[in-house]
Amino acid sequence: MSSSPVTAEPPPAVASEAREFSLRERVLLWLISWAGYLAISVIGPTLRYSISWEEEPSQPGAIFEKPVIYSFWHRAVFPASWMWRKQRIAVMVSRSFDGEYIAQPGPVGLSKVTSIPMAAFYVALGNSWVLKTWDDFMIPKPFSKALVRLSRKTVVPADADDTQIADYHAELQAALERVTQFAEANVARVGSEKFPIRRH
Helix, strand or coil: CEECCCCCCCCCCCCCCCCCCCHHHHHHHHHHHHHHHHHHHHHHHHCEEEEEECCCCCCCCCCCCCCCEEEECHHHHHHHHHHCCCCCCCCECCCCCCCCCCCCCHHHHHHHHHCCCEEEEEEEECCEEECCCCCCCEEECCCCEEEEEECCCECCCCCCCHHHHHHHHHHHHHHHHHHHHHHHHHHHHCCCCCCCCECC
16 A cells, blocks of 8 residues: 655654665666656556545545545556646655555554545556556556546544554555445446546
């Protein structure tokens, strides 16, 4: 699970050890970065997006709200990157080679210390290649339908104790699963009256 967009810096008290990548890993990261950039640049403009909200955004027609700490499955990075390419977002990832986000404070901890609400989203694709990777990474096929579903927002109180924090983690996990199921179930309806295509 990754988080995006984030508009506040994470607390400086979180310590992590720096990790040096090998030459092979650095070359692979460079190649993957450029290949990903080119693929997104070519396929992204062909995608047909629709946006659906569990609760209406404060500004009609918004494609996301900020400041909000969003969580999403890493497998949806490709369509999310194109959708929000001009929005000046920040993405939290770990220092591990595969980028899997497992470190604290995470979205719940960030919400607690910043009072910024957290939410979840997912981007379902009508037609995609699914890679045999740890995250089942999705690459949309050209002209695919894409349905973005965003959950309602929740703020973690600054005085939340460990039990409450665990409850908020469970709530966020449930929201992520809920928006994923909704988007996957309705992506075929993109282009209908209920899920109009958004021009981008």
